[in-house]
Amino acid sequence: MRMSRITRRLVCVLILASMTLLGAAAYAAPKxxxxxxxxxxxxxxxxxxxxxxxxxxxxxxxxxxxxxxxxxxxxxxxxxxxxxxxxxxxxxxxxxxxxxxxxxxxxxxxxxxxxxxxxxGSWVQIFVPADSPVRSVADLKGKRVGVGSPGSGGEVDARMVLAYYGLDYKSVKPSYITDSEMVSALRDGSLDAMICTHPLKSAALLDLTTSFKVRMLSVADDKFYREHPYFLKAKIDAGTYANVNYDVFTPYSxxxxxxxxxxxxxxxxxxxxxxxxxxxxxxxxxxxxxxxxxxxxxxxxxxxxxxxxxxxxxxxxxxxxxxxxxxxxxx
Missing domain, CATH: 3.40.190.10 (Periplasmic binding protein-like II)
Structure with a gap:
């Protein structure tokens, strides 16, 4: 059956249009x-x-x-x-x-x-086992302290907090491990404390506080915040974490x-x-x-x-x- 002249023209138009679209797609700038x-x-x-x-x-x-x-x-x-x-x-x-x-x-x-x-927002958060004799950051002298991955922001913050209380990596036994590893180490007793910089109730910290009884240490001295003006003094409300039924004051950025x-x-x-x-x-x-x-x-x-x-x-x-x-x- 022969195509009419109009039909042939329509087919040609459609073919040309398809080729134009394909060509445009081929030469479109890549993302x-x-x-x-x-x-x-x-x-x-x-x-x-x-x-x-x-x-x-x-x-x-x-x-x-x-x-x-x-x-x-x-x-x-x-x-x-x-x-x-x-x-x-x-x-x-x-x-x-x-x-x-x-x-x-x-x-x-x-x-x-x-x-x-x-x-x-990110809070510097310091955890010790609930039965630990450690009552303040200054008490961490000689203790095994998780400070985060080497060179991470959390590790830098840990170093600044320790320094304010007269401590450095020679006066504590630092452990340069990830936050998840610190949680496991605190829970199994191979760490005495962990210092991390995290949003509140991150997955790692909820894992820690719902599976293990902890206490939190405050950094409450106003002088710390005057010396480190890029931090705000923030309050972690009582009850934010399981068994931590008191307010905690800590650096926030x-x-x-x-x-x-x-x-x-x-x-x-x-x-x-x-x-x-x-x-x-x-x-x-x-x-x-x-x-x-x-x-x-x-x-x-x-x-x-x-x-x-x-x-x-x-x-x-x-x-x-x-x-x-x-x-x-x-x-």
Missing amino acids: RRFVIATAGTAGALYPMGVAMAETVNKHSDRFVASAESSAASVANIRNMDEGKVEWGISQSEIASFAYTGTEIFKGKKIEGLQALFATV RVIMFTHKNAKFSDDDVFHLLDVVFSYRDEWRTSHASVDRQVTLAEALDGIAVPLHPGAVKFFESKGMKVPDALKPSK
Whole structure:
């Protein structure tokens, strides 16, 4: 059966249209891949990073993200500076040390850091067995103390707290292990105490406090906070953890999401990514209870001590938020 002239023309048009679409798809710019470095898998930050990456992958037409576990703050900052990852979380005080070249980053300024948004709060939390004779941080002299992975933000915080009470790694027996390993070691008696920097009620700490009777030590002296102004004195309410039926005072800071100038995200790139992240917050906010409570647009600038990426400034201002001058990058 012969096709009519109109039918032949229609077939040709359809073939040409299909070829055009296939050609456009073949030459479409590939999506850019980037890595979000988080922390250990036992806390709130790794599942948050995974869920945020999934949200980006679902809703961005430009980017493909993946999240990876890491040794957290210090490692993430160094890896961003070396171009190994593009985004990473850090405790605010650790990022401030890096940006200014002070404390553990003395002589090694990392001025390429660019803040994106604040995430969860992080508390320095000190646990001992419930029947321990240790009543204050000063009593840890000569004790076996878990201080976290070497060079991690938590380990740096542990060192600062111990130093305030006149202790160092020569006067205690430090154990440089992960938070999950510290939980196991405290429970089986191979540690006398553990110092960690975590969101409240992280998976590791709930595991510890629901399976083993503990006490918590306070860092209540106002002088500590005057000497370490990047920390706030925060209260962990009685009953937050099983068997801890008293208030605990402890250092608190925010965990911030960063990128680095090495990653070469344009202002438009960052605006787009933050718009995706916060527009679809419902898709990642349930990754952890502390994420649900604290990682919000309203609190996105809280506790940041390093200037924002210019694209982040534009994004927050587009939402009617006032960005403090101290967070605006110098031109």
